[in-house]
Amino acid sequence: MVTTNTEIAYNSKIEGEVIVSRMDSVINWIRTNSMWPMPMGLACCAIELMGTASSRFDIARFGAEVMRFSPRQSDCMIVAGTVTYKMASAVRRIYDQMAEPKWVIAMGACASSGGMYRSYATLQGVDRIVPVDVYISGCPPRPEALLDALMKLQAKVRLERSATNLRRA
Amino acid sequence: MSATVDVLAVLKEKFPSATPRPSLDLPAVNLPVGDVPAALKFLRDEQGFDFLVDLTAIDWAEGVAPRFTVVYHLLSTVRHDYIRVATDCPSDESPAVASVVSLWAGANWHEREVYDMFGITFTGHPDLRRILMWDGYPYFPLRKEFPLAGIDTPLPDAEIMAETGARVIAAPMAGGPFVAAPGEINLTEAEPRAKDESWNERRAKPDA
Numbered sequence A: 001m002v003t004t005n006t007e008i009a010y011n012s013k014i015e016g017e018v019i020v021s022r023m024d025s026v027i028n029w030i031r032t033n034s035m036w037p038m039p040m041g042l043a044c045c046a047i048e049l050m051g052t053a054s055s056r057f058d059i060a061r062f063g064a065e066v067m068r069f070s071p072r073q074s075d076c077m078i079v080a081g082t083v084t085y086k087m088a089s090a091v092r093r094i095y096d097q098m099a100e101p102k103w104v105i106a107m108g109a110c111a112s113s114g115g116m117y118r119s120y121a122t123l124q125g126v127d128r129i130v131p132v133d134v135y136i137s138g139c140p141p142r143p144e145a146l147l148d149a150l151m152k153l154q155a156k157v158r159l160e161r162s163a164t165n166l167r168r169a
Numbered sequence B: 001m002s003a004t005v006d007v008l009a010v011l012k013e014k015f016p017s018a019t020p021r022p023s024l025d026l027p028a029v030n031l032p033v034g035d036v037p038a039a040l041k042f043l044r045d046e047q048g049f050d051f052l053v054d055l056t057a058i059d060w061a062e063g064v065a066p067r068f069t070v071v072y073h074l075l076s077t078v079r080h081d082y083i084r085v086a087t088d089c090p091s092d093e094s095p096a097v098a099s100v101v102s103l104w105a106g107a108n109w110h111e112r113e114v115y116d117m118f119g120i121t122f123t124g125h126p127d128l129r130r131i132l133m134w135d136g137y138p139y140f141p142l143r144k145e146f147p148l149a150g151i152d153t154p155l156p157d158a159e160i161m162a163e164t165g166a167r168v169i170a171a172p173m174a175g176g177p178f179v180a181a182p183g184e185i186n187l188t189e190a191e192p193r194a195k196d197e198s199w200n201e202r203r204a205k206p207d208a
Ligand code: SF4
Pocket: A043, A044, A045, A046, A080, A081, A082, A107, A108, A109, A110, A111, A115, A138, A139, A140, A141
């Protein structure tokens, strides 16, 4: 673009109320900062998820405080706890009901790998039934670890080619 | 303890088929399966054992006869005393005892759990379905011959199995069951872990 403007930064006198950016970064900026979680709290890790949502750790600082109990309103499923085979079908069904784009965080040893439950009743890792974006180690992980996972997920979403994907969809 | 001796004696008098059961803690008694409902009703109504604390079962392993024993733990909130009643299931292939849901409504889920885990049916139960495993699961997981890791079976939901390709698999044991070390002062050492790490998914378990 040829322009006489030699200023590097945004100059309101010259550009008025116009900000030039890329579609991808605008869409990703919106998505990353209001990532509403679907709290799939299945066991003890869910307590830590609640702790992360409360005032001491305050997941609201990262725009993810609106826990949605309807899959249709949520963007990111946080699988917090032990997934039994009996529950696995429900987890997958809820995942299917979430609108695109959607992401999954496997919180804790159980959700990531079955954890210490090497048994006949426990799904050995939720990634067997849903695609997982971020895994968190720990039993249970500390709230800081969940916040870190959320930031990692945001960093991942920031690199997505959202506009291209939109056009394709 | 006098109350304890009393109830066993009284029970023996009323039900001559009752035999004493070796016990380290509570007073305990063995009863033939046919006498159990009447004896429990007697204990509840006339001896004050008004609270069914637990209802469970024992699998003495394949080949042992009788194989299955159903155990009732009763508490008297009046006498502040416990009693344990045990009964052997007459059949090892299709074990069955009478349901006590009509005596204690709380027995309902206990009996469903025993049915789910051991395959013991409770005749007269109003709604004898599996409670922990899903309907249609082909095994009884707490039976002695069932491996802890489980047995390969289809997922409960056929649609989801087709969609994801996942199955109920035998869990990789990676060096034996994961257990914690109780009483360990060093908490890192006490963490649940495979106690025998000489084998894992990639390296087979050494022979004996
Ligand atoms: S990882 Fe640990 S804390 Fe989390 S659900 Fe499993 S057992 Fe509970």
